[in-house]
Amino acid sequence: MIVKVNQLVKRYGDLVAIDHLNFDVKEGEIFGLLGPNGSGKTTTINCLLSLLKYDKGEIELFGKSMTPEAYDLKRNIGIVLQNVAVFDELTVYENIDYFCGLYVSDKAKRKTLVEEAIDFVGLEDYKRFYPKKLSGGLLRRLNIACGIAHQPKLIILDEPTVAVDPQSRNKILEGIQELNRRGATIIYTSHYMEEVEQICTRIMILDKGRVVATGTKEQLKNMISVGEKITVEAYHPTPSQIEAITALPNIIGVENSGNQIVIRSAGGKNNLENVLETLKREQLSYGKIYSELPTLNDVFLEITGKELRD
């Protein structure tokens, strides 16, 4: 077990930011921490790194208790904090070299590592740039390079894609998967469910400092009663035609708005196939058909009664 958090409680005055949180991260995982703004992701990460004192609970990293003085543990962790932390006075290269230097003192070895990190985030053309001259996306990439250059075993990234253009975002997400393939265990926080779904092997959904659900994205989606949503463009279906669809297995709701039928299923297989067959058999002419699988937003919506994003 790389990370083990047990009964973590963190209060800011009267506000309980983290409420008896339990989770663990296994070696090789990309562990996603998904939650809306203010759900306690950053607080969790900061407690994990002993940057914050917490009120209750235990935190173990690599099987050892994490404290502010656990320098041997810190050596194996790469950190990309939510707020970009780089020196405005140093160039891109100097910044990465500094942060890598906090972990690696050998000069020659560091040089290779820094070059690798620069290639990795695609900042080859900006080595001599100062942070003030970088766009938001490039700055985030620099922040990431500073966190991962020393090739740590555990990498913690707190919303590294906030305010980043789609191109940089994809580059970052692919990079994280690549780091994972090279052997790093990753903790990734975000409030974008698409990102988390795209890269995370296991996801914990947080709300108001509490765990809403944990599991792989399939497991999470299976937790809820809503399954596939199929929308059919069809003009004025007859009541008997609607009835035939409603009678199909797994179908929990059919809405007919005159030119469009929305069919909701409760998980299960072959729903789209069954619907298509029924449409043919009932000789109902239709235009476009599209099918949407449930999202993590549906999961969040069903469990908490509100949207993940506001």
Next chain:
Amino acid sequence: MPVFKVSMKILKKNIPTFLIYMLVFIMVSVIATRIEVLSGGPENFSDTKINVAVFNETETPLTKSFINSLSEVANIVELEDTEESIQDALYFRAVYMIVRIPSDFGQISEKGEMVPLDVMTIPDAPETIQAQNHINQFLRLLSATKLGYPELSEADLASKVAALASNDTVVHMAEQAKQGIEGDLMPFFFNYMAYSYMYIVIMGVATIMLVFGRKDLKMRNTCSPVTGYSNSLQLLASNGVFALIVWILLLLVSFVMDFRNVFKLNTIYFMINSFIFGLSILGLSFLIGNLVKGKQALSAIAGIVTLSACFISGVFVPQAFLGESVLKVASFFPTYWYVKGNLMIGDLTNFSNGHLSELYSILLIEGGFALAFIMIALVVGKRKSLEKIG
């Protein structure tokens, strides 16, 4: 040593700023030193003579020689001996001092004491100090001579005391004149240097501390395996290098300004004194850097601390002119001891251990300040790094 290296880089980036400070301060110091030396020189000496009215009840050889001697440091002026004219003269500062010589001047009273002079001055006027000292000196010499040569006639006594008193004045004047002629700039320059040295070092040290004190960077650095202790030491080391470079530059300026005195032994002591002072300034700057947040606040505080410490410690106004309570407060600043040390070194002609012991204790006190400031800064820094960040 990544922290050390980066802080040196940050300092390097700020070299132009520091050079500007340095140039301005050097210019001010040079000008101030020149003014000090010139105005303190003997050619303006007569300007400082004050007007004194003397009422002499009986003219004797002794009173004559006394008045004569007094005229070396004061202009003897005529004044009508009425209450009203005396009050007016003092009020309008036409005279600073009224001396009434009793008819039995120079006699020993029944109590075995010298008959006192009746001296009236404008209250708290520092201008009268020299004349008062001169009178006291004359009286001391008079009573000593009377004791030593009880058989002398009054006329002989008068001429002997007059000779001794004017001798004393001549020696005193000669010393001043010699200093002025040789242009002994070093003591003055080293005093003024305290101001620029303090300001530049505080600004430089705090520039580094501000960067590393930025919340995001601090959090990020706290996540690294570099211990808090190592972090502080590396910062202290780079700050120390900075203070050292500034010290060397200021020394070079002093050498250029007063190259004739560079090879005097006093120069070595000036260097030692300023070096140890530099250590205490380093400690103070480190402390300020640990406490102050924000560049604006920083330059304000650097200015206030530097100016007030230098003012009450006698950098701009000689310590002799400052009140006792001011000096008492000043003694809580290393600047006070530094200036005191400089004065002492400037007067040194004999370098035996006996003469130096007082200087050594001053140097020790400055070193103590350095140590204390650094310790406090380390403790404050540690407490802050454990503080809740969020």
